Amino acid sequence: MADAASRLRTLAEQLLGARLPIRIRAWDGSVSGPPNGPTLVVRRRRALRRLMWKPGELGLARAWVAGDLDIEGDLYRALGLMSGLLWENDEPGRSKRELAADPRIRTAARSLLRLARPLPAPPPPREEVGRRSGPLHTKIRDRQSISHHYDVGNDFYALVLGPSMVYSCAYWESEDATLEDAQRDKLELVCRKLALRPGMRLLDVGCGWGSMAVHAARAHGVHVVGITLSAEQAAYARKRVADEGLTDRIEIRVQDYRDVTDGPYDAISSIGMAEHVGSEGYLEYARTLYALLKPGGRLLNHQIARRPQDDELAYRVNAFIDAYVFPDGELAPVGRTTAQLEQAGFEIRDLEALREHYALTLRQWVANLEARWPEAVRLSSPGRARVWRLYMAASALAFEGNRIGVNQILAVKPRATGASGLPLRARDWRA
Template sequence: MTLSIGEISDRIFGADVPFAVKAYDGSRGGNPDAVVTIDISNERALRYLVTAPGELGLARAYIMGDLIVEGIDPGDPYDFLSLFLDGFAPRRPPVGELAEIATSLGLRSFRVPELPAQESAPQWRRMAEGLRGLRHSRKRDAQAIHHHYDVSNDFYELVLGPSMAYTCSCYPTQDATLEQAQEHKFDLVCKKLGLKPGMRLLDIGCGWGGMVKHAVQHYGVTALGVTLSAEQASWAQQHLKECGLDDRGEVRHGDYRDITEDGFDAVSSIGLTEHIGVKNYPSYFKFNYDRLKVGGRMLNHCITRPDNKAPALTRGGFINRYVFPDGEITGVGTVVSTMQDEGFEIRHAEDLREHYARTTRAWCKNLSANWDECVRDAGEQIARVWGLYLAGSSIGFERNHIQLHQVLGEKVAADGQAAYPLRPDFGV
């Protein structure tokens, strides 16, 4: 007997699931009373699901528009993704059933269809082809950044809002807006660094220059920002000029390793460490240590894992293939210990996990509210990637699958004399 797609779904998932299934062969499965219906609309959708069971196959079919999820907002699929993280898991059918399922699907279903253009090649292929250099080489880092950040500044303005801050914000109150939270985040970093008029700040991985602008405008410093994204650098430098701050604020397009200036009073790194590779932490923190004056402070702000044991690089998953190629994250303990080993005295560490959950939810709502414009600007496939990415990130932070830490270190004099006050002076 040949099984229908709906029957195969029930063999694997059962009928007590939080969704209904309908398929192009006219069959149905799943829970008929569910609010959400997953429509496997064509053969290619089935092939995506069969050849890459799990999140990657689902993402491929959804991004290509072959898997249609009825009853959800494509700009904000938060509720839909939550269904799959509430204790739901497929069952493994007995061997005899597996053979029947495979026969019913047919050989063609096991042939990988064309992949979405937005998907980055797997790690092994990137290495085998030799097209992108060694992981975290300058060339490959630039390509990875280009993959994610050089969409368009218009697209980012629609999603991020006026602040153009693409990092975790810090909500001062429960009812604060996203813009207020981003402003508060930059102010918190400035205070942790002890910035004062006349100081020099280096901001590594500066994005669209939000930290540079805030520090120059509100703390009277001279600031240099650096980013690998040409789109970001161009936008940021023009914005500084429009604000009349380009005499003391500069955003440079390039690799942070090309910065030759030193003698800075402070270094901020907000959302860069995820891109440099854990094995490069020692050289990265030594570089920053060497840029500072004695008594200078470094604030490192990055996504972290809840422990230091899990692999830093998640191979083959949605985030690695569609969002941050070569991205690596580890526990805050690894960040702290490496900073210490490179000479920093650790003065403060703080987890902003809940703040990032709220930040990504706000971005997701912006994407939803501006969906038509985002699709016109970037195309529907990229917009769908962003919906999955932001909604999934919100859930990850909420459920403590990922965290966000700020770690503050100081370059102490050789005799142990420190410039740090007896108690923190940044009001937390």
């Protein structure tokens, strides 16, 4: 096929109704588009077949994960140039029926079909989540979803996350801080917001590799129960606790939060876990944590949120993220989250938005991954490493572009007297 790149550009612009702002290099070696900047590499004709069988974001994701598509040059710039054209757009558009009836699109689609030489649908890359059945967010299905994402291998996570082993937004005092310092400052900020003191009991929901538990016990003298659904995380965290000599103050369990019965606790931290709860179970989640707290106890809920569209507060699932990253994960606007926490009985006392902080965190994780790419591939797989590079880079741009955010919500279980227990100048916890 002579000059496949030019044909691809023409077809893409016909289908998108806009100029393609990025250079293309096709499988035949041909090149088309702006000479400067990043290049979209279509390594195999199979990439087109993936798009024919799964138009939109999922087809593109499968082509990327399989290595049929690649980017040469600045990945962030390439994603930024293409974000309004190729990646999922929350703005309402024409229906599939309207698109299929458009003569221009029908002509371009037929040409793309000839160029793709369609054969049977290519199988999805093996990193994709397998067939799921049954209701969302049952205990069994949640455990399977968590295992898909977190049981990739502790060595792989250590490569990406660095020594802190914290897989959530860091807190950056300055852009010149190290990732380890920023993660330590985030954990300390959580502890101060919870007003932890020696002898208190802390429940850490979604404890990960034990970073929050270790910091809280070591720096604030509390007794911690950390729960996770990931067996690999729990094994790592238990060894870490033992190495720190904190087995008398920290217990790590493989346990669903719905099965915790040994309350009340003085405080609860939930850092980057609630995104897995979902719309149907969020009120139950809030009520469960409320019941596990003492009157006057504090909850620190650290959670990613998406921007609402058309004044609606519904949850939304991203096709690529659902298939390759966080199965069954759902993002809601922060307004819905605070409303449900209040409905459960909590009093919301503080909300701090950390959107820019997560963009900085993700860019550091991407840098860690790229700096040790061959090792990352060896520890996981080529497809898995490509999933992580794409999702973290795209997520950084989403935070920077205010398409998603992340918030720390401090909530209190009211006492019978109505006293919150917070100082008049609550943000003295930063001191």
